[in-house]
Amino acid sequence: MASRSRSPRLVVGNWKMNGGAGELAEAVRVNEAARGIGGVRIGMCPPATLLHRLSECFAGGPIATGGQDCHAAPAGAFTGDVSAEMLAEAGARFVILGHSERRSGHGETDDLVAAKARAAVAAGLEPIICVGETRAQHEAGETLAVIRRQLRGGLAATRQDDAFAIAYEPVWAIGSGQVATTAHIATVHDFIRSQLRALAFTDHVPILYGGSVSAASSGEIAGVDEVGGFLVGGASLKSDSFLPIILSAAEAVALAVG
Ligand code: PGA
Numbered sequence: 001m002a003s004r005s006r007s008p009r010l011v012v013g014n015w016k017m018n019g020g021a022g023e024l025a026e027a028v029r030v031n032e033a034a035r036g037i038g039g040v041r042i043g044m045c046p047p048a049t050l051l052h053r054l055s056e057c058f059a060g061g062p063i064a065t066g067g068q069d070c071h072a073a074p075a076g077a078f079t080g081d082v083s084a085e086m087l088a089e090a091g092a093r094f095v096i097l098g099h100s101e102r103r104s105g106h107g108e109t110d111d112l113v114a115a116k117a118r119a120a121v122a123a124g125l126e127p128i129i130c131v132g133e134t135r136a137q138h139e140a141g142e143t144l145a146v147i148r149r150q151l152r153g154g155l156a157a158t159r160q161d162d163a164f165a166i167a168y169e170p171v172w173a174i175g176s177g178q179v180a181t182t183a184h185i186a187t188v189h190d191f192i193r194s195q196l197r198a199l200a201f202t203d204h205v206p207i208l209y210g211g212s213v214s215a216a217s218s219g220e221i222a223g224v225d226e227v228g229g230f231l232v233g234g235a236s237l238k239s240d241s242f243l244p245i246i247l248s249a250a251e252a253v254a255l256a257v258g
Pocket residue numbers: 014169173174175176210211212213231232233234235
């Protein structure tokens with residue numbers, strides 16, 4: 001069994017279009033507290049304007065930074081966009097790609113996500129590729145078909161030895177306070193693992209869960225087979241809510257090892 005293994009979990013905060021001095025101070029607090037926590041890699045993805053500053057704040061500490069999106073081209077006449085190289089230059093290790101808010105708000109397709117993932121890897125970044133069904137697709141019983149399509153499309157340009165992660169985020173669970181049940185998460189994460197295997201990707205690819213993760217739900221979800229960590233929105237903005245989620249992931253590794 002792959003992810004009940006001792007592989008470190010990955011917990012990533014997605015600030016979305018939020019963040020200022022208060023959030024930077026909270027992030028520094030998390031960075032300090034996380035120094036003693038093993039078994040987990042941590043990322044924080046602030047708005048692009050804060051990336052360089054946050055990377056400097058974290059220098060020498062356990063948390064890495066990431067972007068929330070990137071352009072597929074390395075440079076050029078793309079007003080308002082940021083390239084993967086620019087994120088890397090600002091200190092980023094990760095980049096979130098294909099988030100449902102990019103898909104719905106900016107019309108991003110699986111082909112575009114695939115091109116961005118290629119660009120991210122070329123720039124030395126680890127893409128976190130998001131997949132997830134809408135409420136209507138969920139209710140129509142289309143979840144696995146949607147996930148299969150998004151995975152196959154979004155990973156079309158990713159190679160077997162590229163470092164990347166998948167984040168399963170049911171759209172209906174994002175920002176709604178309605179966390180998916182552990183049974184649903186288990187089914188979808190097992191399905192994602194089987195799809196990754198069919199595409200010849202190793203079991204080291206972490207499969208994160210995202211969607212209203214909180215301190216109250218993270219312990220139970222972290223114990224689900226094939227949950228390799230979390231992508232956290234709202235709860236990543238405050239140390240009091242983010243730290244317990246990081247600890248839940250670390251604990252799951254300790255249990256698997258122990
Ligand atoms: P949420 O967001 O934790 O606020 O639901 C998760 C995400 O969109 O990545």
